Amino acid sequence: MNMLPAFVAAGVLAAFLGAAPAFAQADYAREKRLADEIVPGIVVGDAEWLELGSGRKFLAIYTPNSKAVSGVMLVHGLGLHPDWGLIGVLRTLLAEQGYATLSVQMPMLAAEARADRYPLLFPEAAERLGAAVAWLRGKGLKKVAIVSHSMGATMTQHYLNRAGHAPIDAWVAIGVSGEIALPEKFRSPVLDVYGEKDRPGVLDSAAKRAAALRAIRGSGQMQVAGADHFFTGSEAELGRQVRQFLDSRLKR
Numbered sequence: 001m002n003m004l005p006a007f008v009a010a011g012v013l014a015a016f017l018g019a020a021p022a023f024a025q026a027d028y029a030r031e032k033r034l035a036d037e038i039v040p041g042i043v044v045g046d047a048e049w050l051e052l053g054s055g056r057k058f059l060a061i062y063t064p065n066s067k068a069v070s071g072v073m074l075v076h077g078l079g080l081h082p083d084w085g086l087i088g089v090l091r092t093l094l095a096e097q098g099y100a101t102l103s104v105q106m107p108m109l110a111a112e113a114r115a116d117r118y119p120l121l122f123p124e125a126a127e128r129l130g131a132a133v134a135w136l137r138g139k140g141l142k143k144v145a146i147v148s149h150s151m152g153a154t155m156t157q158h159y160l161n162r163a164g165h166a167p168i169d170a171w172v173a174i175g176v177s178g179e180i181a182l183p184e185k186f187r188s189p190v191l192d193v194y195g196e197k198d199r200p201g202v203l204d205s206a207a208k209r210a211a212a213l214r215a216i217r218g219s220g221q222m223q224v225a226g227a228d229h230f231f232t233g234s235e236a237e238l239g240r241q242v243r244q245f246l247d248s249r250l251k252r
Helices: 006-019 028-041 085-096 115-137 152-161 206-213 235-250
Strands: 046-051 056-065 070-074 100-104 142-148 169-174 191-196 221-225
Touching: 006 191, 028 056, 028 085, 028 206, 056 115, 056 152, 070 085, 070 115, 070 235, 085 100, 085 142, 085 191, 100 115, 100 152, 115 152, 115 235, 142 152, 152 169, 152 206, 169 235, 191 206, 206 221
Parallel strands: 070 100, 070 142, 142 169, 169 191, 191 221
Antiparallel strands: 046 056, 056 100
16 A cells, blocks of 8 residues: 555654664665566666665666756655656656656565555655756756655655755655645745545545645645546646646746
8 A cells, every 4th residue: 555644644754763773674676676677678768777875776767858958856656666657657758748857766665565664764765866866967957856656755755854955946746645744945836736536645635735835835736537546547637737837837
């Protein structure tokens, strides 16, 4: 199940992370198996191996665009990979619409691990996101946005809070379970997107997320009619809305 329970969103997360080791052990063998499966089948974009300060490398899929002045980083949900379903569609669509895209592999636990164990991996997830943002900016792109789904959005929120400021120029959070709480210094626009038939944890907290985003200029919230948590059959509409938001914030 690709969501955090309410008690994590309510504030236990901070205490839990404070007591956890800086880097809990991810299932790197599982991550390698996924990479071995998907890299040979990549049709759009190229596999890149980004490196952490520890020397550990992780997979990313980079799709350049010769006319791009902005980059978009895609972040998948729990136990998935950078070319999975919805993320694969978005990274390709946005590259076709004038953006350079970088879809990154997030750390994962064993397949049977519950979602409430994933906060153990948030420190490494934040380091991967920071490395990926720096890598994209190193390509000479003027602006960088993140588009993240479900657990990937929760990991992104942890990264942004850890940074304490706005290391990116826009954030699209898709299917967030719980609230959105960002540091006071974060002033980049945020789009909160969810499906009409999304998970209860996403739907029940939508009003609170909308209220929080009213404090950040240029931010907003939208519901995609008929869509479920994975936007099955609604990928094109989601892509259209994401592109419209990014165009208005990154291309002006």
